[in-house]
Amino acid sequence: MSILEDFIVINPNGIYCKYGDFYLDPQQPVQTAVVSHAHADHAVSGNKDVYCTRPTREFMYLRYHRSAAQVFNIVDYNKSFIIKDITLTFIPAGHMLGSAMILMEYEGASYLYTGDYKIQEDSTCEPIEWVKADVLITETTFADPNVIHPDPVEEIKKLNGIKSNILLGAYGLGKSQRLLKMINEYAPQKKVLIHHKIMPINQIYERLGIALGKHQMYGRKLMKEQLEYVYIVPPFTFNSYIKATGVKRLFASGWKNLQVNREDTLFISDHVDWNDILQAIKMVNPKQVWTLHGNGSYLKAHIGGEIMVKVLN
Structure with a gap:
């Protein structure tokens, strides 16, 4: 050989x-x-x-x-x-x-x-x-x-301390479904909303036997109230909402440069x-x-x- x-x-x-x-x-x-x-x-x-x-x-x-x-x-x-x-x-x-x-x-x-x-x-x-x-x-x-990823469960539990609605940026395929499942498991009081571009991917997961937990399609009226909504959106939508008010903006990634505020980070890498x-x-x-x-x-x-x-x- x-x-x-x-x-x-x-x-x-x-x-x-x-x-x-x-x-x-x-x-x-x-x-x-x-x-x-x-x-x-x-x-x-x-x-x-x-x-x-x-x-x-x-x-x-x-x-x-x-x-x-x-x-x-x-x-x-x-x-x-x-x-x-x-x-x-x-x-x-x-x-x-x-x-x-x-x-x-x-x-x-x-x-x-x-x-x-x-x-x-x-x-x-x-x-x-x-x-x-x-x-x-x-x-x-x-x-x-110098790069050691933190425990993803401890990272997702950070959401429990944020009482305002959250705009959560994530890649639509793979990361979004992982976050959705983890939020249902470790921050179950949150109400998860899904961007319309991500929903067809979720449907494939469900069809292939992966139960993701409770979620619904985003509607504009929903986030007008502070009911601990987490709205998962793909990067292009996240970046277009840079001046969004009434929400905490987070981006879930292993990259430091994609973290968007100093108070809260979400280091979850695939x-x-x-x-x-x-x-x-x-x-x-x-x-x-x-x-x-x-x-x-x-x-x-x-x-x-x-x-x-x-x-x-």
């Missing part, structure tokens, strides 16, 4: 595996795409053949309709499939409903592409599972020793932090670590003496 240093390469279309002639989460439409999850920066429209989980297909079709793909190949978790001479398997990634890490096996070597992944508990998606691999190809969005990445390396036990989507220099400095680290971007 030998690790192929060019097993994947980055080109203008995205992450390319020439040995299987497919792309992982391509950035432009391609012939064959293996899609880890349905967020728009990983799942573009117009691909010919797409391999993904069923929830990913549902979300892509909602967003792109018939241009989502010419052919969807739906694959369950832990069920191997073959593209050319490469055996691939979707492993739950814990990032959002339907998200998958992608295990690729070729000529005796194994490569695990994480896509985006999360270790924190989240009852709105499949929990992360671990497999061993010779190469861990990991996202490094928050791969900085990505791994520094400690989580170190745990992933321990669980996967790779011979090499390749980094994507962030700054891999801290990781290289930290473990480079023990494990070869290659920064791909």
